[in-house]
Amino acid sequence: MRIVLVHPNYHSGGAEIAGKWSPAWVAYLAGYLKANGYSDIRFIDAMTDNLTDDELRAQLTASGADIVGTTAITPAIYKAERVLQIAKEVNPKVVTVLGGIHGTFMYQQVLMEAPWIDAVVRGEGEAVMLNLARAVDEGRWPDCRGQVAGIAYADGTKVIATQAEPPIRDVDTIVADWGILDWNKYIYIPTGTRVATPNLARGCPFTCSFCSQWKFWRDYRVRDPKKVVDEIEELVTKYKVGFFILADEEPTINKKKFIEFCEEMIKRNLPVQWGINTRVTDIMRDEELLPFYRKAGLVHISLGTEAAAQLNLDIFNKETTVGQNKRAIDLLRNAGIVTEAQFIVGLENETAETLEETYRMVRDWNPDMANWSMYTPWPFSDLFKEMGDKVEVFDFEKYNFVTPIMRSKALDRAELLDLVMKNYRRFYMNKALFGYMWERDPLRRSYLVGCLKAFLKSAFERKFYDLGKRGYWGPLSKKFLKFEFDNSRKLADAPIAQQSADWKSAPKRKQDTAAATTAAAVAEMRACGGSTEQMDDIVVPPAEKIMACGGGTQQLPENEPVAKVH
Numbered sequence: 001m002r003i004v005l006v007h008p009n010y011h012s013g014g015a016e017i018a019g020k021w022s023p024a025w026v027a028y029l030a031g032y033l034k035a036n037g038y039s040d041i042r043f044i045d046a047m048t049d050n051l052t053d054d055e056l057r058a059q060l061t062a063s064g065a066d067i068v069g070t071t072a073i074t075p076a077i078y079k080a081e082r083v084l085q086i087a088k089e090v091n092p093k094v095v096t097v098l099g100g101i102h103g104t105f106m107y108q109q110v111l112m113e114a115p116w117i118d119a120v121v122r123g124e125g126e127a128v129m130l131n132l133a134r135a136v137d138e139g140r141w142p143d144c145r146g147q148v149a150g151i152a153y154a155d156g157t158k159v160i161a162t163q164a165e166p167p168i169r170d171v172d173t174i175v176a177d178w179g180i181l182d183w184n185k186y187i188y189i190p191t192g193t194r195v196a197t198p199n200l201a202r203g204c205p206f207t208c209s210f211c212s213q214w215k216f217w218r219d220y221r222v223r224d225p226k227k228v229v230d231e232i233e234e235l236v237t238k239y240k241v242g243f244f245i246l247a248d249e250e251p252t253i254n255k256k257k258f259i260e261f262c263e264e265m266i267k268r269n270l271p272v273q274w275g276i277n278t279r280v281t282d283i284m285r286d287e288e289l290l291p292f293y294r295k296a297g298l299v300h301i302s303l304g305t306e307a308a309a310q311l312n313l314d315i316f317n318k319e320t321t322v323g324q325n326k327r328a329i330d331l332l333r334n335a336g337i338v339t340e341a342q343f344i345v346g347l348e349n350e351t352a353e354t355l356e357e358t359y360r361m362v363r364d365w366n367p368d369m370a371n372w373s374m375y376t377p378w379p380f381s382d383l384f385k386e387m388g389d390k391v392e393v394f395d396f397e398k399y400n401f402v403t404p405i406m407r408s409k410a411l412d413r414a415e416l417l418d419l420v421m422k423n424y425r426r427f428y429m430n431k432a433l434f435g436y437m438w439e440r441d442p443l444r445r446s447y448l449v450g451c452l453k454a455f456l457k458s459a460f461e462r463k464f465y466d467l468g469k470r471g472y473w474g475p476l477s478k479k480f481l482k483f484e485f486d487n488s489r490k491l492a493d494a495p496i497a498q499q500s501a502d503w504k505s506a507p508k509r510k511q512d513t514a515a516a517t518t519a520a521a522v523a524e525m526r527a528c529g530g531s532t533e534q535m536d537d538i539v540v541p542p543a544e545k546i547m548a549c550g551g552g553t554q555q556l557p558e559n560e561p562v563a564k565v566h
Helices: 024-035 053-063 074-090 101-113 126-137 213-217 225-237 255-268 280-285 287-295 310-315 322-334 352-365 382-390 413-434 442-460 464-470 475-480 496-504 514-524
Strands: 003-007 041-045 067-071 095-099 119-121 151-155 158-161 193-196 241-245 273-278 298-306 338-345 369-374
Touching (some): 024 041, 041 053, 095 126, 101 151, 101 158, 255 287, 280 287, 280 298, 287 298, 322 338, 322 352, 352 413, 413 442, 413 475, 442 464
Parallel strands (some): 003 067, 095 119, 193 241, 241 273, 338 369
């Protein structure tokens, strides 16, 4: 039986300006399937190869696939649906499967707008995809599809969601097959080397209101650091990878495991540099360890500072202060680590003054890089529900961090975009003239000049922030910008809250003491993010071991999943 996996051809001028990223989901899924007997797997990277529909059709025709699977974050959903539609047009008997975070929570809408999709995988995909493949291989599909846990499918006019598949407890059993990728394609522009995106852990214990990763993975699980470094060593020695980013939401959550990972990286002395995303408070917690992290090859940290106005920090439930943001950047600079400050802009309370404030603050903080991302209200996040009728755009293809989705009370979308571009122009002009070229550390200087090269390349090609598609050439062009929202796109009649509730009603897997400890946890603290709801199917440790989101100096328990308060 042949399985073909396709990465949909979606572009937005966001993170991809730094290069072409290797899609880790393919490697981990293919590795798991191959370890369980399904070795005939092909991969089509329609995004990196920028395939047209006709080119994709030709490759799918030649593939002879029995199952075609793809994935989708929210902005890529329509491209992913089209991938599977083409697969059905090529062979009506092929089994079409959609995975990813959007389908996990929006499966009812997906199956209604794309009836050619046979199954939507909900949540972590490896075990679900394996069971689905076995059902197809053994001739039990579609008659017994209701027995495949972790999927949703259409049965006539009804949408059926099966019982949730439990998360894979031992994530070390998932061994990636990085050989499925054509590594000549995946180049990180700042270093000019091949780039990979492995992970140290799955999930996130925090429940920030603008994010849904914690809902998707349902549990926080850390891999054996030595096995992660084994994987990285293979990437470096076999596939010539020169840079990697740990794909975790926050690799430093489990301090003990992260230290073990860095110790192993130092021990093996691999010729590779790497970066992470993490929280401001973790940097402050690990002040004395930052030189050690740098010695392990960590050269780039992107910080979720999120907003300059403390009001917005409170909205996002980040539980950090403006002063802490500045302190974290100072600490990283002193340790020789490149810093990137991330700002979220474009909420309804955004004004020209608040955007100017972010610029003044970023100049005061003096990070090496800054990124202003448009607020994107994921339709399955808590904050989306709180926004209510303030969300006017339901064209999910534009939910990409670079298109203004929310309508500000004080600014129209064109004005908002123009002011954000003003911040970019001033910041990077200053860095180009007075910053990067004058760095004393040759490694930092080389890296930062490479980042500037990537930025200028995307700007010259009109790909940065989708400016070419928008028709933006500067302040004088803002009256003529084209956002081209598809206003025919609407939310499905089925309430999103119900779709999420269906997923969260997975059978519980709790220890005998869970009820008592849950009660204690609820009595003593509130889930970070302001919500009292979290995913079922978890183990609750004693309340005193729960670490508040970004707060305190405690690290996570070594062998216990993080508590999820109900």
